[in-house]
Amino acid sequence: xxxxxxxxxxxxxxxxxxxxxxxxxxxxxxxxxxxxxxxxxxxxxxxxxxxxxxxxxxxxxxxxxxxxxxxxxxxxxxxxxxxxxxxxxxxxxxxxxxxxxxxxxxxxxxxxxxxxxxxxxxxxxxxxxxxxxxxxxxxxxxxxxxxxxxxxxxxxxxxxxxxxxxxxxxxxxxxxxxxxxxxxxxxxxxxxxxxxxxxxxxxxxxxxxxxxxxxxxxxxxxxxxxxxxxxxxxxxxxxxxxxxxxxxxxxxxxxxxxxxxxxxxxxxxxxxxxxxxxxxxxxxxxxxxxxxxxxxxxxxxxxxxxxxxxxxxxxxxxxxxxxxxxxxxxxxxxxxxxxxxxxxxxxxxxxxxxxxxxx
Amino acid sequence: xxxxxxxxxxxxxxxxxxxxxxxxxxxxxxxxxxxxxxxxxxxxxxxxxxxxxxxxxxxxxxxxxxxxxxxxxxxxxxxxxxxxxxxxxxxxxxxxxxxxxxxxxxxxxxxxxxxxxxxxxxxxxxxxxxxxxxxxxxxxxxxxxxxxxxxxxxxxxxxxxxxxxxxxxxxxxxxxxxxxxxxxxxxxxxxxxxxxxxxxxxxxxxxxxxxxxxxxxxxxxxxxxxxxxxxxxxxxxxxxxxxxxxxxxxxxxxxxxxxxxxxxxxxxxxxxxxxxxxxxxxxxxxxxxxxxxxxxxxxxxxxxxxxxxxxxxxxxxxxxxxxxxxxxxxxxxxxxxxxxxxxxxxxxxxxxxxxxxxx
Ligand code: HEM
Ligand code: HEM
Numbered sequence: 001x002x003x004x005x006x007x008x009x010x011x012x013x014x015x016x017x018x019x020x021x022x023x024x025x026x027x028x029x030x031x032x033x034x035x036x037x038x039x040x041x042x043x044x045x046x047x048x049x050x051x052x053x054x055x056x057x058x059x060x061x062x063x064x065x066x067x068x069x070x071x072x073x074x075x076x077x078x079x080x081x082x083x084x085x086x087x088x089x090x091x092x093x094x095x096x097x098x099x100x101x102x103x104x105x106x107x108x109x110x111x112x113x114x115x116x117x118x119x120x121x122x123x124x125x126x127x128x129x130x131x132x133x134x135x136x137x138x139x140x141x142x143x144x145x146x147x148x149x150x151x152x153x154x155x156x157x158x159x160x161x162x163x164x165x166x167x168x169x170x171x172x173x174x175x176x177x178x179x180x181x182x183x184x185x186x187x188x189x190x191x192x193x194x195x196x197x198x199x200x201x202x203x204x205x206x207x208x209x210x211x212x213x214x215x216x217x218x219x220x221x222x223x224x225x226x227x228x229x230x231x232x233x234x235x236x237x238x239x240x241x242x243x244x245x246x247x248x249x250x251x252x253x254x255x256x257x258x259x260x261x262x263x264x265x266x267x268x269x270x271x272x273x274x275x276x277x278x279x280x281x282x283x284x285x286x287x288x289x290x291x292x293x294x295x296x297x298x299x300x301x302x303x304x305x306x307x308x309x310x311x312x313x314x315x316x317x318x319x320x321x322x323x324x325x326x327x328x329x330x331x332x333x334x335x336x337x338x339x340x341x342x343x344x345x346x347x348x349x350x351x352x353x354x355x356x357x358x359x
Numbered sequence: 360x361x362x363x364x365x366x367x368x369x370x371x372x373x374x375x376x377x378x379x380x381x382x383x384x385x386x387x388x389x390x391x392x393x394x395x396x397x398x399x400x401x402x403x404x405x406x407x408x409x410x411x412x413x414x415x416x417x418x419x420x421x422x423x424x425x426x427x428x429x430x431x432x433x434x435x436x437x438x439x440x441x442x443x444x445x446x447x448x449x450x451x452x453x454x455x456x457x458x459x460x461x462x463x464x465x466x467x468x469x470x471x472x473x474x475x476x477x478x479x480x481x482x483x484x485x486x487x488x489x490x491x492x493x494x495x496x497x498x499x500x501x502x503x504x505x506x507x508x509x510x511x512x513x514x515x516x517x518x519x520x521x522x523x524x525x526x527x528x529x530x531x532x533x534x535x536x537x538x539x540x541x542x543x544x545x546x547x548x549x550x551x552x553x554x555x556x557x558x559x560x561x562x563x564x565x566x567x568x569x570x571x572x573x574x575x576x577x578x579x580x581x582x583x584x585x586x587x588x589x590x591x592x593x594x595x596x597x598x599x600x601x602x603x604x605x606x607x608x609x610x611x612x613x614x615x616x617x618x619x620x621x622x623x624x625x626x627x628x629x630x631x632x633x634x635x636x637x638x639x640x641x642x643x644x645x646x647x648x649x650x651x652x653x654x655x656x657x658x659x660x661x662x663x664x665x666x667x668x669x670x671x672x673x674x675x676x677x678x679x680x681x682x683x684x685x686x687x688x689x690x691x692x693x694x695x696x697x698x699x700x701x702x703x704x705x706x707x708x709x710x711x712x713x714x715x716x717x718x
Contacts (some may be wrong), residue, residue, distance in 0.1 A: 242692055243692060246692065246693065247692065254693065268656050268658035268659045268662075269644050269645075269648065269656050269659075270641070271637055271640060271641050271644070271656065273658065273690060273693045274637045274640065274689055274690040274693070275637050275641075277690050277693060278630055278633045278634050278637055281630060281633065282629070282630045282634075285628050285630070286628075289628065297627050297628050297630065299627035299632065300627045300628075303627075323683060324682060324683075327691075329690075329691055329692030329693075329697075330633055330689065330690055330691070330692070331632060331633040331636050331688075331689055331690075332686075332688055332689070332691055333601055333602060333605065333606065333688030333689070334605065334613065334632045334633070334636060334688075338688075
């Protein structure tokens with residue numbers, strides 16, 4: 001996404017909001033003078049650490065699809081604009097994973113990379129399970145990542161024994177260089193084996209998921225500058241139980257779980273999908289709690305979002321939202337967000353998708 | 360809703376579509392001549408029976424929020440434009456209920472009333488359970504109908520012993536006359552007592568619902584003419600189980616059912632709402648089937664809707680939709696409609712809400 005306005009215009013608007021919201025109106029004008037001169041001289045400018053720290057939070061607050069926005073003030077910034085090489089970037093991603101995972105007490109964290117080196121992390125999330133195309137046309141692993149897996153294999157990734165849950169290596173590209181592969185040290189990847197509070201057989205399905213949901217294919221568009229910027233929060237259980245495990249084009253586990261539950265899967269009317277969906281979600285919540293990994297269920301997170309809505313209104317700011325993304329994939333009518341209506345207006349600064357680099 | 364265009368313009372567009380779609384292009388021009396003259400002479404015109412029959416179906420097909428549109432060709436028309444008095448209208452509503460209920464083998468039916476007499480049925484659905492305000496501020500019955508119940512009571516409705524499931528009388532108004540009350544003969548109201556396939560205690564909750572979902576507060580805007588027009592289809596189970604029984608501002612049964620199921624309702628993480636929601640929905644589907652009352656579950660209805668989408672595309676017509684209404688209130692990500700995107704463009708002819716007449 002290119003800025004609609006000039007860098008100068010975007011910079012001015014951003015800096016004004018940044019300083020005025022923080023009650024630093026007197027700082028704005030001199031800072032804006034300085035930035036304007038820099039843009040006139042060099043075409044660009046550098047954000048201060050504080051501008052980055054506040055701007056990344058603002059961008060989170062502006063993320064219309066995010067149900068976790070009540071926590072927007074808690075985002076922790078890692079300013080890594082000085083890194084240049086693929087190796088350095090890999091190292092800082094490793095550090096990001098360690099810091100953010102925090103032994104399960106997840107911390108919302110963002111790493112800002114240099115905007116001028118054309119740095120690209122090919123992985124859509126830092127942690128992704130491979131999806132291998134099988135000779136019979138089926139997929140072993142996560143079908144969402146078949147293309148990324150193809151790319152990794154093409155780049156020489158070797159995996160002697162394949163499973164449904166092989167964490168893909170980082171693919172990092174700088175400028176026009178060939179992308180490079182980096183295996184993530186397994187010991188820093190916290191994963192949760194999935195069991196069920198009542199169904200003993202559930203653990204035998206041998207499911208697991210990673211603790212840390214860290215988006216790495218979006219860029220931060222802020223004040224006219226576009227940063228490559230991996231960030232993470234923590235999971236809402238239904239993202240895993242409702243979608244990753246249950247979607248027919250993901251792990252597609254509803255039929256297996258429903259069968260194990262003894263439900264009649266030949267008839268929609270038995271609501272076998274609905275019943276299995278609840279139990280998978282329950283298993284996910286139960287397991288993350290059991291292993292001390294931070295996670296919220298969709299009810300509690302929706303309640304927290306309602307608090308955000310309240311607080312924003314108290315600050316005289318309208319809350320924009322993308323309803324379709326804000327309601328959970330199960331029991332949507334039971335959450336307080338369901339009856340709300342949102343205007344889906346796009347504010348900047350914000351996070352934007354990058355196209356898949358292999359396309 | 361007033362026509363945006365003149366009656367003549369709306370009439371021309373409607374008649375053209377009506378005759379061309381039916382392969383009767385040669386009929387259009389002479390018919391349009393006739394209608395145009397009538398409009399010039401009198402300001403209005405009369406639809407033929409066939410125009411009404413096709414136009415009501417078209418309006419159904421154009422109902423962006425309706426998941427039942429695959430059945431649009433099956434709508435049965437009752438042309439009741441000649442009726443004038445409240446009593447006559449009441450009688451035809453009784454006949455509508457009988458014909459459409461059909462002992463449980465529900466028929467999608469529409470009754471067209473005269474557009475020029477300012478006929479108004481105050482009930483939002485033909486069948487509605489009263490919601491009585493209690494001295495302690497709580498509601499006995501269906502909270503959705505508190506205002507309608509107030510109106511009925513104000514108009515002299517007498518109900519010696521009140522229950523949670525008292526069918527409200529019709530309130531029918533013609534022109535500037537006072538609205539009149541008509542008790543619906545109980546013997547024509549098919550109701551289904553709710554039981555559960557496994558939980559014996561479910562029947563003891565003493566729940567029931569009516570068989571026939573018949574909307575009576577919308578008007579048909581077609582070819583420049585606005586008809587009062589009650590219509591019905593049959594229920595998708597989740598409308599009752601997912602919303603009417605489960606919404607906190609309706610019968611709010613999730614806590615009771617969850618408690619009976621032995622779930623821990625003090626903690627969102629037990630997913631007690633989700634589990635109870637599935638069982639209430641299962642009970643509804645089970646009970647309607649048991650009593651031979653036509654109903655579809657949300658999975659089967661969504662599949663049927665996908666067929667509609669296919670067929671419309673084969674006819675080179677774009678399907679418009681209101682996604683928010685088209686996904687079910689539970690397990691939305693498991694239905695094939697979930698990943699679709701719709702433009703929510705309003706086509707005429709169509710059904711439009713009327714404001715509550717007491718406001
Ligand atoms: C703190 C815990 C967080 C929770 C529980 C949370 C929750 C969610 C959920 C449930 C979604 C919808 C995901 C989906 O349906 O696939 C979402 C989307 C999103 N969130 Fe958050 N979030 C959190 C942190 C963050 C952070 C730290 C940021 C950025 C700084 C962020 C930015 C976004 C964005 C941009 C999206 C849309 C992603 C897309 O379009 O694919 N969230 N979040
Ligand atoms: C044949 C069986 C039918 C089924 C299963 C069906 C299903 C549905 C469902 C599930 C909804 C959403 C309701 C809600 O969320 O509250 C809906 C809405 C709607 N349906 Fe249908 N429908 C049927 C027949 C009809 C007929 C016969 C018509 C008109 C001729 C119609 C017109 C509409 C309209 C106008 C709405 C939107 C109502 C509103 O805005 O409140 N439907 N339908």
